[in-house]
Amino acid sequence: MTRLTLTALRHVAFEDLGSFAPVLERAGYDIAYVDVTDTDPGALDPLAPDLLVVLGGPASATDTQGYPVMASETALLRARLEADRPTLGICLGAQLMALALGAGVRPARAKEIGWAALDLEDGDGTNPLAPLRGTPVLHWHGDTFDLPEGCARLASTPLCANQAFSRGPNILGLQFHPELVAARLERWTMGHANELAGAGVSPVVLREDTARHGASLERAATVMFTRWLEGLSAAR
Numbered sequence: 684m685t686r687l688t689l690t691a692l693r694h695v696a697f698e699d700l701g702s703f704a705p706v707l708e709r710a711g712y713d714i715a716y717v718d719v720t721d722t723d724p725g726a727l728d729p730l731a732p733d734l735l736v737v738l739g740g741p742a743s744a745t746d747t748q749g750y751p752v753m754a755s756e757t758a759l760l761r762a763r764l765e766a767d768r769p770t771l772g773i774c775l776g777a778q779l780m781a782l783a784l785g786a787g788v789r790p791a792r793a794k795e796i797g798w799a800a801l802d803l804e805d806g807d808g809t810n811p812l813a814p815l816r817g818t819p820v821l822h823w824h825g826d827t828f829d830l831p832e833g834c835a836r837l838a839s840t841p842l843c844a845n846q847a848f849s850r851g852p853n854i855l856g857l858q859f860h861p862e863l864v865a866a867r868l869e870r871w872t873m874g875h876a877n878e879l880a881g882a883g884v885s886p887v888v889l890r891e892d893t894a895r896h897g898a899s900l901e902r903a904a905t906v907m908f909t910r911w912l913e914g915l916s917a918a919r
Contacts, residue, residue: 687712690732692719692756694740694775697870701862702901703736703908710912725755729762734769734915737776739860741875743826744778744788757783769853769915774824777856781848784831791827793842794882798822798892801838801846801859811855811914812837812847814906819896821860823871825878828858852914861904865897 689712691700700707700714707714712734717727729735737756747754760783763770772780778788798819803810815838822840830836830845834854837847846858863871872879872886879886 685711687733688731689714689734689736690727691716691736691738692724692776693717693738694719694742695874697867697874698739698774699862700736700738701864701867702904703862706905706908706912707734710909719752719756723755724752724759727759729759730766730768734771735760735763737770737772737779739774739776739823741878742775743790744775744782745826753779764850764854767851767853770855771911772856773862774858774860777847777858778826778828780854780856781828781831781845784834784850786829786831788826788828791825791843794825794878794884795822795840795842796824796879796882796884797889798896799840801840803838804836810837811849811911812907814903814910815861815900818899818903819892820900820904821863821893822858823860823875824858825882855911861900861907863893863897863900865893865901868893868897 689707691714693699693716704714742750744753756779760780764783782788798821800817800819801815803812803816827843828845830848834848834850836845837849839846843858848856872889
């Protein structure tokens with residue numbers, strides 16, 4: 684079987700592909716991480732990988748003065764999305780995708796950090812997030828985005844109207860974190876300790892909720908992501 688290529692743009696070391704990595708390997712993808720702190724995404728061919736994944740991170744997608752790499756990523760995504768090449772964005776990645784598609788990104792009215800289930804849009808019954816119905820997922824963001832033109836809203840929460848969007852089978856943006864591996868939570872709590880303190884979020888409660896919900900999320904997210912990848916195969 685011919686192997687497929689995947690490029691994952693990574694902003695901080697501990698926000699990686701998580702539980703999605705073994706799903707990708709089983710589906711025939713060779714995973715290559717590009718750390719944007721070391722490599723300018725503007726030097727990459729936006730159309731080359733079979734799948735591009737843009738991962739989360741603590742920077743704001745709109746802060747191109749403080750973090751010029753945000754502009755490089757947005758430009759790369761704009762070219763890739765114009766070509767409708769398979770693309771997944773998670774948290775900051777989804778915000779960058781929204782920007783590339785012409786939608787606004789701005790601070791939310793409050794940080795959303797913790798575990799809560801999604802309100803899924805039923806639509807025509809083809810919501811790719813259906814396997815996550817009723818399963819609490821991890822939220823960890825301070826910004827939000829408008830729904831890009833031509834895209835379908837897939838999910839929301841009371842704090843965030845646009846938790847996920849898609850455009851056809853190839854384009855998927857997720858504001859939340861379905862990829863979390865519960866056993867690696869301490870990397871997140873230590874890495875984002877100042878943010879947790881500033882938001883008044885207890886790492887003790889976050890740890891307890893992760894122990895309660897993490898395994899069910901990993902199971903449901905594996906089903907969801909496997910099906911989405913199968914949809915990419917069918918669309919090729």
